[in-house]
Amino acid sequence: xxxxxxxxxxxxxxxxxxxxxxxxxxxxxxxxxxxxxxxxxxxxxxxxxxxxxxxxxxxxxxxxxxxxxxxxxxxxxxxxxxxxxxxxxxxxxxxxxxxxxxxxxxxxxxxxxxxxxxxxxxxxxxxxxxxxxxxxxxxxxxxxxxxxxxxxxxxxxxxxxxxxxxxxxxxxxxxxxxxxxxxxxxxxxxxxxxxxxxxxxxxxxxxxxxxxxxxxxxxxxxxxxxxxxxxxxxxxxxxxxxxxxxxxxxxxxxxxxxxxxxxxxxxxxxxxxxxxxxxxxxxxxxxxxxxxxxxxxxxxxxxxxxxxxxxxxxxxxxxxxxxxxxxxxxxxxxxxxxxxxxxxxxxxxxxxxxxxxxxxxxxxxxxxxxxxxxxxxxxxxxxxxxxxxxxxxxxxxxxxxxxxxxxxxxxxxxxxxxxxxxxxxxxxxxxxxxxxxxxxxxxxxxxxxxxxxxxxxxxxxxxxxxxxxxxxxxxxxxxxxxxxxxxxxxxxxxxxxxxxxxxxxxxxx
Numbered sequence: 001x002x003x004x005x006x007x008x009x010x011x012x013x014x015x016x017x018x019x020x021x022x023x024x025x026x027x028x029x030x031x032x033x034x035x036x037x038x039x040x041x042x043x044x045x046x047x048x049x050x051x052x053x054x055x056x057x058x059x060x061x062x063x064x065x066x067x068x069x070x071x072x073x074x075x076x077x078x079x080x081x082x083x084x085x086x087x088x089x090x091x092x093x094x095x096x097x098x099x100x101x102x103x104x105x106x107x108x109x110x111x112x113x114x115x116x117x118x119x120x121x122x123x124x125x126x127x128x129x130x131x132x133x134x135x136x137x138x139x140x141x142x143x144x145x146x147x148x149x150x151x152x153x154x155x156x157x158x159x160x161x162x163x164x165x166x167x168x169x170x171x172x173x174x175x176x177x178x179x180x181x182x183x184x185x186x187x188x189x190x191x192x193x194x195x196x197x198x199x200x201x202x203x204x205x206x207x208x209x210x211x212x213x214x215x216x217x218x219x220x221x222x223x224x225x226x227x228x229x230x231x232x233x234x235x236x237x238x239x240x241x242x243x244x245x246x247x248x249x250x251x252x253x254x255x256x257x258x259x260x261x262x263x264x265x266x267x268x269x270x271x272x273x274x275x276x277x278x279x280x281x282x283x284x285x286x287x288x289x290x291x292x293x294x295x296x297x298x299x300x301x302x303x304x305x306x307x308x309x310x311x312x313x314x315x316x317x318x319x320x321x322x323x324x325x326x327x328x329x330x331x332x333x334x335x336x337x338x339x340x341x342x343x344x345x346x347x348x349x350x351x352x353x354x355x356x357x358x359x360x361x362x363x364x365x366x367x368x369x370x371x372x373x374x375x376x377x378x379x380x381x382x383x384x385x386x387x388x389x390x391x392x393x394x395x396x397x398x399x400x401x402x403x404x405x406x407x408x409x410x411x412x413x414x415x416x417x418x419x420x421x422x423x424x425x426x427x428x429x430x431x432x433x434x435x436x437x438x439x440x441x442x443x444x445x446x447x448x449x450x451x452x453x454x455x456x457x458x459x460x461x462x463x464x465x466x467x468x469x470x471x472x473x474x475x476x477x478x479x480x481x482x483x484x485x486x487x488x489x490x491x492x493x494x495x496x497x498x499x500x501x502x503x504x505x506x507x508x509x
Contacts, residue, residue, distance in 0.1 A: 013441040013456065014234040017062075017069045027083055029071050030058065034089070038062045038069060041361075043085075043095040045103040046458055046467035050131040053077045054103050058085075058092075059443070059454065059471075064379040068443060075105065084110040091361025094479050102129045117191045120144040128199060131466075135199050148175065149187060155179050163192050170504035178490065186485035188478060193508040201468035206232045206306040206436055209465055213455070214301050216470065217506035219262075222248075222255040223448030224455075225304045228468070230382055231455040232306040235442025236434050242384075244308035244430040249383040250315060250421050251300050252446070253414040258287035259449040260407045260414070261329070263501045264336065267404065270498040271345040279332050283325070290321050308431035319419050326415060333408045346401035350484040350496035353398060362480040363473050364451020365406040366500060370398035376447035388420055400499035407501075436463030448473055450501055474506035 012018045021029045030040065038060040045054040058071040073082065084107040086093035096107040097116040104127035118124070121144030126133040151158065162173035171192040177185040197216055201209055206229075213228035214221040226248055233240060240248075265280020288298040294315055295303055303309055336342060352362065357370040367374055375392045377385040393409035395402035436459055444455045451473030460466040481500050485493065 012072075013070055013443050014237070015067065016443055017067050019069070019071050021071050021073050023073055023075055023082055026056075026058075026071070026073055027085065027088070030085055030089065033060045033062075033069065033071075036062070040085075040089050040092060041068075041452070042454060042469075042471040043092050043099070044456065044469040044471075045099045045105055045129070046469070047103075047129070047131050048458075048466070053080060054099075054105060056082060056099065056105065057456070059456070061379075068380075070443075080104060081106045081108055083108050086111055090359045091476070091479065094475070101127070103127050104130065114147050114149075119189075119191070120147050128196065129467075131202070133199075135196070135202060149177075149185070151177065153179075156184060163189070172504050174493075176490070176493075181489045181491065183485055183488050183490060183493065186482040188482060190478060190504065191508050193504065195508065197509045198468055198470060201465045203464050205464060206236075206434065209457075209468065210305050211302075214304075216509060217472065217474070217503050218299060219259055219503065220255070220448050220450065220453070220473075220506060222251050222300050222304065223446045223453050224470070224472075226252060226383070227444045227446035227448075227453045227455045228457070229304055229306045229444065230446070231442040231444030231457045233434065233442070234444060235440040235457055235459060236306075236437045238307055238432055238434040240308050241429045241432055242426045243312075243428045246384045246421050246425045247309055247313055247315070247430065248304060249385060249388065250318070250418055250425075251295070251303060252383065252448075253417045253421075254287070254291055255300055256449045257411060257414045257418075258284045258291065259501075260411045261287060263407055263498075264333070264404070267346075267400075267495070267498045268336070268342065270494045271342050273339065273342045276332075276336060276339065276342065283329055283332060286325055290318070290325075293321070294318055305431070307434040308429070310431070312430045315422055315425070319422050322415060322418060329411065329415075333411065336404070337408070343401060345492070345495055346404060346499070347399060349400040349492045350403075350488070350499055351397075351399045352480065352484050354396075356483050357398070357480065360480045360483060361476045362451075363476045364448070365403055365410065366451065366477050366480065368393065369395045369402035369406045371396040374452075376445050376452050380445060382445065384421060387424070388417055390417055400495060403499045403501075438463050450474055450503070450506065451476060470509055472506040472509060474503045475509070478502055478507045 041059045041061050043058045045056045047054050053075045056073045060069045062069055084096055086096055093112055096110055099105045101118045121141045123140045156177055156179055159176040163171040173189040175187040176183050210225055214225040216224045261280055262284035265277045268276035291300050292298040352370045354371045357367050373394050378392055391413055393406050395405055438461045440459045442457050446453045453473055454471040456469040458467040477500055484496055
């Protein structure tokens with residue numbers, strides 16, 4: 001036991017290694033994890049009981065096939081302050097700002113002490129995630145000026161783009177500091193949705209929580225529900241039947257398939273390749289029609305539930321449907337890689353160096369396009385992935401074209417995984433009984449279309465949710481995105497944003 005550690009708790013999050021640490025020892029404990037080769041993934045806070053001081057948890061990935069480690073730090077009732085870890089671990093910057101606004105914790109020495117989630121003028125009577133804050137109580141707002149980074153230089157101008165943007169883009173405001181066509185600094189102002197999804201989990205049963213999870217981000221319904229259900233199953237020591245594990249894998253890859261095809265079509269929209277846009281979106285639509293044919297839901301909803309699946313699925317003829325579509329998909333991707341006008345707009349655009357991707361917390365295809373091999377399906381296998389052969393594509397260029405190439409290869413991999421999983425699909429039940437365990441905790445994860453998704457669940461003494469924390473891939477990648485915009489030009493901005501495949505719903509929660 002190090003000086004940073006306290007006694008091991010008698011309870012804890014199932015499936016993880018845990019340490020209790022003193023508030024002043026958080027930097028030492030985090031440094032020990034870094035020196036041991038671990039990777040901090042997120043941090044969050046919760047209130048074990050109404051009126052109690054919050055507890056802060058840091059989640060670390062210790063490497064492939066190793067258990068996750070959690071540092072737990074309970075703050076004194078009279079001094080809810082911690083040293084900021086953002087200068088040493090930049091990706092924790094947004095999580096600390098989030099905890100400051102939503103849980104009332106001050107992080108001493110934070111390099112970006114500006115609002116993140118709550119916009120200027122908000123006046124909550126309690127921190128919004130404090131149990132004393134009633135979920136139905138509106139948050140008072142007063143008119144207040146923007147809190148913007150300072151502007152230096154007489155020639156520099158500010159362009160506020162959004163929050164209402166052209167086409168069907170979700171609400172977001174991007175502030176550009178620019179001279180002529182050159183973007184000097186990009187400052188995203190997000191969190192306009194004000195949905196409070198994590199707060200909405202409070203008091204729900206596991207089954208109702210699954211319905212909430214699949215509505216976090218409509219295009220990532222399977223990934224969010226799968227991570228959520230695995231967290232609940234871990235907390236409740238529920239073993240999911242093998243057939244359900246394989247069907248969950250098939251559903252996850254079907255979701256990846258239609259998302260990646262739509263991504264390719266939307267990227268063509270930004271490079272003005274209209275035929276490529278139409279073809280990509282048509283292929284995505286055809287995949288969604290296949291989803292609807294086999295599951296009853298184009299977006300694969302109302303299927304995954306804690307313990308397995310709500311009902312069995314007959315997917316025996318699914319490979320034949322996908323095999324019929326596969327040549328069109330292959331031909332489409334080949335044509336994209338042969339269209340010079342398209343490639344010219346992608347190559348070198350939005351360059352993300354590997355070190356920035358690592359430091360700022362990039363995930364999914366964004367991270368792998370910058371040369372970092374990490375995929376939860378292989379590093380920490382879940383569902384049936386441990387029993388299925390798969391390749392993890394990696395590129396080193398870190399530009400928009402590399403991000404496209406990752407997704408193209410993942411489309412091919414998804415098809416292969418689906419064919420193999422259907423061929424090996426076992427018989428048997430698709431759901432196991434699940435009884436909530438009072439005061440239990442669990443961690444679940446999933447490699448979604450856009451990257452890693454984590455759920456941490458905490459049950460109250462009545463077996464309902466006291467806290468559900470979501471780490472979404474778009475939250476991580478939106479933090480990284482501005483680093484690829486600084487010192488670029490206005491003409492490339494839309495292409496660069498599209499190459500990240502970001503969603504506001506996944507970020508805002």
